[in-house]
Amino acid sequence: MLYRLIQKLDQSVQIESVDAHCDIPCGIYDPHQAQIGALTVIRMVDLIESMVKEHGKGDTAEFINSMARYIAVKEEHAELTKHEIRVIWGDFIKEANLEEYPQLNGLVHKIMTLGSKARQTVDRETAVALLEAVNEFAEIFWQIKGKETKRVKAPYAPAEEVVYPVL
Amino acid sequence: MMLRLLKVRGHSLFPDFRDGDYILAAGTPFPSGKIRAGDVIVFRQPGYGLLVKRVHQVLEDGLSFIVCGTQVESTDSRNFGPVHSDQVDGKVIWHIRQNQYRKETMRT
Numbered sequence: 001m002l003y004r005l006i007q008k009l010d011q012s013v014q015i016e017s018v019d020a021h022c023d024i025p026c027g028i029y030d031p032h033q034a035q036i037g038a039l040t041v042i043r044m045v046d047l048i049e050s051m052v053k054e055h056g057k058g059d060t061a062e063f064i065n066s067m068a069r070y071i072a073v074k075e076e077h078a079e080l081t082k083h084e085i086r087v088i089w090g091d092f093i094k095e096a097n098l099e100e101y102p103q104l105n106g107l108v109h110k111i112m113t114l115g116s117k118a119r120q121t122v123d124r125e126t127a128v129a130l131l132e133a134v135n136e137f138a139e140i141f142w143q144i145k146g147k148e149t150k151r152v153k154a155p156y157a158p159a160e161e162v163v164y165p166v167l
Numbered sequence: 168m169m170l171r172l173l174k175v176r177g178h179s180l181f182p183d184f185r186d187g188d189y190i191l192a193a194g195t196p197f198p199s200g201k202i203r204a205g206d207v208i209v210f211r212q213p214g215y216g217l218l219v220k221r222v223h224q225v226l227e228d229g230l231s232f233i234v235c236g237t238q239v240e241s242t243d244s245r246n247f248g249p250v251h252s253d254q255v256d257g258k259v260i261w262h263i264r265q266n267q268y269r270k271e272t273m274r275t
Contacts, residue, residue, distance in 0.1 A: 002263055003189065003263050006172070006189045006263055007189075007265075010174060010189075015173060015174045016171070016173055016174070016217070017173065017174045017175075017176040017217075018192075018218065018219045019176050019177050019179075019215065019216055019217060019218050019219070020175050020177040020178065020179035020180045020181075020184055020186070020218070020219050020220070020236065020241075094246070095246075
């Protein structure tokens with residue numbers, strides 16, 4: 001009753017709001033997309049390398065078209081990986097977490113540089129290093145959330161190891 | 168004592184305070200004096216505006232407070248440090264919840 005009365009009053013005089021602020025979307029943070037991004041980068045490197053191996057010089061329109069698509073996806077997913085990690089690091093990670101995990105800032109920086117290097121090069125080693133750094137980040141993330149993790153091979157190419165929470 | 172009726176926006180104090188709840192905040196001098204741990208205060212935080220949070224801890228000087236929300240994602244003293252008494256606009260003395268026709272009087 002009282003709530004409704006005040007709500008009516010609010011509709012006519014606009015009661016001032018006070019923020020019980022949270023970042024939106026509240027609570028929905030998950031490094032999964034970053035991991036998928038890093039896996040995709042490895043997959044694109046594999047596809048690019050096998051395309052070159054099979055088609056040699058590659059002067060056909062089909063070769064150029066496929067190659068352009070692989071490169072575009074590699075670019076996009078390396079950037080997606082960087083973006084997702086930045087959001088979790090900036091919005092979810094708190095000062096106390098940085099104190100508890102002093103390696104976290106360095107790890108995030110490593111992911112940023114590896115993500116950029118993965119865009120600039122066609123280097124499987126770099127792409128795998130990017131995934132490994134993201135996996136390490138995911139392990140810390142789930143530890144902060146109080147969840148255990150496990151490492152399993154992705155059930156699809158490139159079948160590299162990925163960290164999953166045990167829910 | 169000045170009283171202000173305010174509307175809660177956001178989920179940082181969920182489930183104690185829900186988005187859309189109304190609160191009545193009493194300005195200084197507070198009816199019961201000092202701010203204590205457990206009080207819910209309304210304060211101005213540069214860069215964030217007018218915020219409502221629960222006092223987690225009163226620092227030794229008695230004039231600064233560590234405030235917190237209930238969510239990991241809450242923006243609170245972990246982000247902006249202690250809140251000084253100069254920033255405090257009021258203490259919440261009445262909470263009008265939605266979908267419940269009961270009022271809850273809080274310690275003042």
